[in-house]
Amino acid sequence: MTEYSNDFTVDEILTVLMAREVRNDDVMIVGVATPMVWAAFTLAKVTHAPGAIYHYIMGNTFVNEPRQVSLLYLEMNTARAYRFQNSGECTLESLPSEKLTTIEWFRPAQIDMYGNTNNICIGDWNNPKLRFPGCAGIADFSMFYSRGSFLYTPRHDTRTFVPKIDFISGVGFPDGKSSICGGSGPQCVVTNLAYLTFDDNPKRMKIGTIHPGIDLETVKNSTGFELIIPDDVKETKLPTEKELKILREKVDPLGIRKLEVLAGKEREVLLNEIIKKELAMENRFPKLII
């Protein structure tokens, strides 16, 4: 019998929910500086999706072997043990093929009810209040994926979920219509409060499930636009004991995924701790033994 656990942190439920979206025949696209995504994929790979393959954007390599999540040694993961390397076009190549089902997680700075996303700036582009690093490849291919694109944010609030985003750098369902370019469009948004999906016609964000301990009003008040609310709002299925144990002890024992959730002093302390531990590691590319 599966044992569910109520004893988890925000980063853990996010990671577990993200892992559960992975299918056994997926190519899992691992970006740069997204340890929570990496943790989720590795959790999926060592639990329900052993056939899934990593595609490290960083090395542009397909890798089969799961290894412990790392802050300093991502490049070793991508540069060793790979089977296939794309050419200089990098993400342009091979990934959007209809033969491959790919899963990629994007973390938007802003999102609207149609799943359009913004990773560029807050305010007018010509005179931004806040400039973000940029959208990397999101503008290019997110709308092609046959499995659609997958979104997450540990910051479910009205600064992230806004009525109108300041710059569209990732295309969702324009005005609620089907995704352009033939892809399936955004599939879900995993947040610290809920698991959100998209209604069919028009394509608009709706509540899938709400995490344990969170009430509907909190979700509504944390969202800057009207969500579609099903008649019977269910609670998110809890992480299992096994998922949590493997995540904590094997996949990401240093807790690097938590850097995506924490802020301020707490984050700095953890960051320093991780750096110290990783620099002290004798074997800098440890095998993951489950």
Place this chain on the structure above:
Amino acid sequence: MTEYSNDFTVDEILTVLMAREVRNDDVMIVGVATPMVWAAFTLAKVTHAPGAIYHYIMGNTFVNEPRQVSLLYLEMNTARAYRFQNSGECTLESLPSEKLTTIEWFRPAQIDMYGNTNNICIGDWNNPKLRFPGCAGIADFSMFYSRGSFLYTPRHDTRTFVPKIDFISGVGFPDGKSSICGGSGPQCVVTNLAYLTFDDNPKRMKIGTIHPGIDLETVKNSTGFELIIPDDVKETKLPTEKELKILREKVDPLGIRKLEVLAGKEREVLLNEIIKKELAMENRFPKLII
């Protein structure tokens, strides 16, 4: 003192003249099934152009080391000892760069006075009297090369040099105007009778030099259009003793280049002889020791 020789065959003067066009900083593009070109490049490399580098179209590789011309083992030349391999776009990549000076020899089945060439068919394309293998990459890049393109044929006659070619598969100087796409256009045509160049304005074929023992009338009668004839037609500079010796004894001792010149029974006998000798070779990739 340079010793010139009058004792040479048609394939030898062609090869020597082609070799002389190579400059020390050229990338020499070696196609498939063009042993005379390969012999010419190798002769250049081991005489006046040691810095020139092979680019084997076949393996899409840059190779520095010269090896003996081969019928059966071209692939070994291109697959071994290379320093750089282009990606799948093959000839699309890197070659037309303005940084590299490239030299490539094309052998047209038909040519007109403007250096337009045909490697497709004789007669109407829809109903050809004779179908040739095709033009491979000639249509793509010959007009880009900053050094221009280089032409040769061991068959200087009115079937090759025609007033109007049946299909333009390589662009010369359209109606005598400058080459399109920024390249320098055809530079010369090396034949069994003469060394032909192009006049400046309009860009039309003219006699450069005539080979020893050939008279002007023969050249004129063998050309299906009017050539520009300079006031003072010079004789082609003879091959040197050294060029001939190295070509015969080192670069191409099996005489594979001759297959591009011979026909009928004579050709078949040589071909069988070459095959027999090459199959019997213990070391199938012999070093070229000058």
Place this chain on the structure above:
Amino acid sequence: MSLEEAISIYVQDGDLVGIGGLSFWRKPISACREIIRQNKKDLTVCTFVGGIEVDMLIGGGCVSHVKSCFVGMEIFGMAPHYRKAVESGSIKISEESEASIALGLKCSYLKVPFMPLKGIIGTDFPKVRDDIKQFEDPLGSGTQLMALPKIDLDVAILHVPYADEYGNGNIAGAVWLDDDMAKTAKKTIITCEKLVELEDIVHSPGKAQLPMQTTSAVVKIPFGAHPTSCYPIYTFDPNHIQRYLKTEFEQYKQNFILNKSNVQYLDAAGGAQTILNILL
């Protein structure tokens, strides 16, 4: 999976078939013989530089259309059945250049219907290709360009020296357009000289140029490229190519194709002596 099954399942009459290799080098000839045995019809054959494999398939009556920039027998001369078929109008030609094939395959990666090229302009290609078109740079530079259409292969057939059971293929010499064909064709059949371990592929230079994610079938056929080459194992067989050119096709088919297993074929082609001749 056997070669018979692979061809039977993945090659359908009327398919656009991509063939790997170049000229006399690393052509999937055993697969072509199987296609002839199975009497497939109305294939469109697309290859970078075609040789004996295209000629055989035409001789076998399997082909209605050829997309290639060159079909010939190298220093041995013209491809006889190809030439005859074109001259008699019995097959259609899509006149290609190297770039039009390479870029046509690249279109699939980018999901674009065409790619631009500055070449081909000024040639007679547009007169015989109504699916290419000259156009002006949409960004306003005034540059004239040629639009070359996407090539969407139904099936790619490739011969490689090494592959593993999962469908990862490794090519030791030149890759040509094999990787692009493998990655963009709807189905990919790999024939290989040696079945190796996944680890062997990982540690070979070039690793899995043909990634398992896009492979439909792997079949081990030693000397499966004969009479063409498979670097680094053997070179092409000039004697057999000459024999091919001197034999009437129906006779060749009797001697080397119909009812011939791979070993029977190799014995007919000279057995051990031939193998020793071509081994590198």
Place this chain on the structure above:
Amino acid sequence: MSLEEAISIYVQDGDLVGIGGLSFWRKPISACREIIRQNKKDLTVCTFVGGIEVDMLIGGGCVSHVKSCFVGMEIFGMAPHYRKAVESGSIKISEESEASIALGLKCSYLKVPFMPLKGIIGTDFPKVRDDIKQFEDPLGSGTQLMALPKIDLDVAILHVPYADEYGNGNIAGAVWLDDDMAKTAKKTIITCEKLVELEDIVHSPGKAQLPMQTTSAVVKIPFGAHPTSCYPIYTFDPNHIQRYLKTEFEQYKQNFILNKSNVQYLDAAGGAQTILNILL
């Protein structure tokens, strides 16, 4: 040639400078410090994914324009000088995606002024990029496409683990767009960890991804990518990156850039302990 000479000769004020590597990985930082020391001005910096190198060059006042799809400090946060410069309007941004940079470089190979992409359509990119344009497939499929312009680098600056005296460069890990930059830029400066023999390059996997034909200068600078990584020799230095983020730029410049030889820089950055920390 010394780094000082290479930067002095091959980098001019106002140049479009391509920088290799990605994020915190294999960035030519020693060359960037030299650019700051030489007080180059008005550079347009183009890089695939930018990090501390773009931020430093902006801090040093060398940059007027950035072409990149991402400039950040990974898990360490935002790039402070980049952010401040964009928010204050003191530098221009050319908003790029991954494809717009990769395809912009590819244009050079094909000598075309643009490449088509099906992406970007539907985003706000066209509102802030007057040099890209939506257009319809000239072959008549009705497909809407985005035309992305050619990127013609004046100079590419790349750091690699191995190079030879002739200018052949070998990269052990990911190549990213370094090869395309090397092959298409008008001039290419390579800094390397180790100067090796031509034979070493020939026998390394990947061989000369950066071919000597297109290299202008090679300079050996051990740890020349610090504080970013150079696989397989060292990883990035998280302590130094944190220090960078906590130090006011003029102070950082005094401590680590001005009048600092490579060995003085490494000593200032922690000497032997730092080297042992980051070695793989």
